[in-house]
Amino acid sequence: MLRLRAYSTLLGLLLAQYAAGQPMQVQHEVSFPGLKQQYVNVRSEFPVAGPTTMLRMPAWIPGSYLIRDFAADIENMRFSDRAGNPRAFTKTAKDAWQVNTGGMQHLVAEYRVHAGELSVNTSWASPEYIVLNPATVFLYNKSSRPLQQALKVHKPPWFEHVLSAMPQDEQGMFMAADFDELVDNPLVIADAPIHAFEDRGQQYRLVNVAATGFWDSEQSASDVQAIVAASNRFWGELPFDRTYWFFNILAERGGGLEHDHSTLIMGHRWQMQDRDDYIKWLSLAAHEYFHAWNVRRLRPQALQHYDLQQEQYSNALWLAEGITSYYDNLLLSRAQLVEPDEYFKRLALDLHVLELTPGRERISLRGASHDAWIRHYKQDANSVNSTVSYYNKGAVLGFVLDTRLRSGSKNRVNLDHVMRQFWQRWKAKAYPEGAFLQIVAELGGEETRDWLEPLLSQSGSLDIDLALAWYGLVLDRHPVNNAARAADEPLEAGMGINWEADVPALVVSSVVHEMGASRAGVLPGDELLAISGERVTRETIEDRMGRLQPGLEVQLLLARHGRIIEVPVILDEARPATYEIMIDEDFGNRHLRRLESWLGQELTVNR
Structure with missing residues (x-):
């Protein structure tokens, strides 16, 4: 009953604001006084009613299905009224704060967020550029979620652009219809060229953040335009009511995340110097746009x-x-x-x-x-x-x-x-x-x-x-072994082991079932030291395996949890490194x- 009465009181407050011509909204501000330490300062003002108010931080971001617990990056939480008078609060869960709001109409939350993970699902703040996913930055509750959200950005003076697919009002505030729309719109603060193009009367923008001379921004814009045109032909109609943005962060990593009027994708500045690698980036751009x-x-x-x-x-x-x-x-x-x-x-x-x-x-x-x-x-x-x-x-x-x-x-x-x-x-x-x-x-x-x-x-x-x-x-x-069979030459042998990529030693990352290593009991985490008494290293393993034949039994010397063990393994035919699609001999018109x-x-x- 108390919760229902508080909700009714808040509804009455909002209706009164509407009648008076006042906006029913949550107002957010972000600033960056601790940018060198990757901090984002947040101030949010919520309309409230009732003796207590619960606020929460999202735990995941739509489109990426993993609980990420963004609240772990919040520090220095403080609640007050508009005059700055502090309000008592209790943290009731890992991502929830209950605040004493008796007699208040507006609650101010102030805190800072450490934005130190650069990915399409998280936030990153640095003097070079800033990428904010609102799900990782802002609080909400059931009452504030449907309200209009206004966002003011105090950008560091050396940055030229504050970019988002959200519309802006006359004062430059970003405006979202509700909290879900706010979450759906990443924010990019950077110095980067903006490439504009149009298709079927729809406006598009591509922003290549952190591009260097190895990334041809004009060519990438032309190629993205071709992707957009092909996708629009495919669907036949466009679902947008504003400009669509491609935010491309060239940060030596990959990934993409879809949004209603934008996508945040990541790539490598060197990708355009390798044809296959660049096609991967084009495929990523096409994938995220198709998600619209x-x-x-x-x-x-x-x-x-x-x-x-x-x-x-x-x-x-x-x-x-x-x-x-x-x-x-x-x-x-x-x-x-x-x-x-x-x-x-x-x-x-x-x-x-x-x-x-x-x-x-x-x-x-x-x-x-x-x-x-x-x-x-x-x-x-x-x-x-x-x-x-x-x-x-x-x-x-x-x-x-x-x-x-x-x-x-x-x-x-x-x-x-x-x-x-x-x-x-x-x-x-x-x-x-x-x-x-x-x-x-x-x-x-x-x-x-x-x-x-x-x-x-x-x-x-x-x-x-x-x-x-x-x-x-x-x-x-199996192009390699099939060619070997045709030439009556030795086949490639293998054990069904994948190796850890980021360590100098030959450490097993995974073992493929139903192959020799799995049958012999080799485990993830084992370090391979020698094959049948001969030392092998990351530099020599490919050559040594290339000299062995399927069906041969070898002895693997392994280090496992500080102990040295020896395991017999019967080699299989190697798993193929690639497949190839070929024209059939009966190919016709x-x-x-x-x-x-x-x-x-x-x-x-x-x-």
């Missing part, structure tokens, strides 16, 4: 309203992320940004990663989606054996499903049609569990839906070869037409 439709607005019911304090489980991340991952590379082809052989190289990589993941046989796509909070975002030494990426397998499923739709309809129906119909039907409200399969059935037939259902609910492999064959393509699953329809460009085939 698929997951930001086409959203599963389980994620319709974000609970910012705890996990929200969805079985549909294979659709939100996996199908997006299928199209991020394909749209580069349709935008004429990659050659067909470059696209096939990216597709072959997806196929290779999937088939070299034993976990694909142990968990379904729906299961991997549901367990994202404890598996995908919490990888450990056994993850390769216990789970599968819904990004990766979802992308391969997208390819197989697309091909089945095309082949079953004589190329009259494809996954593009399904996605556009899905958009038209569910763009205005969150979709239920079976909505996508229903549209598959409507456009591709009941038998296609019945074929798809177990691929989502059961673990196992996908019929990649059948899909490739429809285009006149074949998959070489019908295959050429199918490829051109799928890839969106004219082809010349050299056998």
Whole structure:
């Protein structure tokens, strides 16, 4: 009853403010007096009513399914009234503060946040540039969440720009309709060129933060424009009501996070100096822009309203992320940004990663989606054996499903049609569990839906070869050893060990099940010292293994928890380093037409 009375009092206060022409809003300010130590000072003013008010810090950021406990970065919390008189408070949970607000109408919260983690999910503050994700910075509660949020930024004087997709009022305040919109809009403070372009009357901006002479900003802007045009053609209509921003932070790392009117992506300043690496960046930009439709607005019911304090489980991340991952590379082809052989190289990589993941046989796509909070975002030494990426397998499923739709309809129906119909039907409200399969059935037939259902609910492999064959393509699953067989030469041998990348010693990071090392009992964390009495190091292991043959038994000398042990291992044929997609010897004009329809460009085939 007390809580209801307080809520009614607050509602009455807000209605009174509205009647008086006063804005019903939460007012935030950020400043940076401790920028060299990476601190962000925050002042927020909340309308309140009742004897106590609870305020909370979000625990995760939408689009990245991991509890991150942003409250751990808060220091020097203080609450007061507008005159600066302190108010008593109690911290009731790791991310919650209960404040004595009896007799108050406005509560001021002042604190500082340490912004020392540079990623698309966190915040970073430095004299070079500042990237703020509002979920990591600002407090809220049930009453303040639906209110308009106003944000004033006191930028350090040497920075030129304070950038966000949020609109600004006449005083330069960023304005969000509610707390969820505030969370959805990262803030970038930097000196960086802004590249403007337009497509279908929609305005776009690309900002390359921390670019050097090795990054061609003009070329990247031209390529992003081509991605935007291809994506807009794909969907047929645009969902935006303001400028869309690409914030590209060149910070020697990767990753991307989608938002309604922007995306925050990260890359390497040297990526444009390597063609394959730059294609990865283009694919990332395409992926995040595709999300403006698929997951930001086409959203599963389980994620319709974000609970910012705890996990929200969805079985549909294979659709939100996996199908997006299928199209991020394909749209580069349709935008004429990659050659067909470059696209096939990216597709072959997806196929290779999937088939070299034993976990694909142990968990379904729906299961991997549901367990994202404890598996995908919490990888450990056994993850390769216990789970599968819904990004990766979802992308391969997208390819197989697309091909089945095309082949079953004589190329009259494809996954593009399904996605556009899905958009038209569910763009205005969150979709239920079976909505996508229903549209598959409507456009591709009941038998296609019945074929798809177990691929989502059961673990196992996908019929990649059948899909490739429809285009006149074949998959070489071991180019090196198949060439060796053809030449009657020795095969590459392997044990099924992955090594730690960031240590000089040969330390086991993971062991692949059903291969020699796993059968012999080699464990993650073991350090390999010698093979059959011969010392091996990181510099020599590849050469030594290249001289051994499958079927040979060797003795591994290992260091395990301070002890030296010896383990016999029978070598297997090495896991392939790459797959290759090749033209089948029966390739004909019908295959050429199918490829051109799928890839969106004219082809010349050299056998």
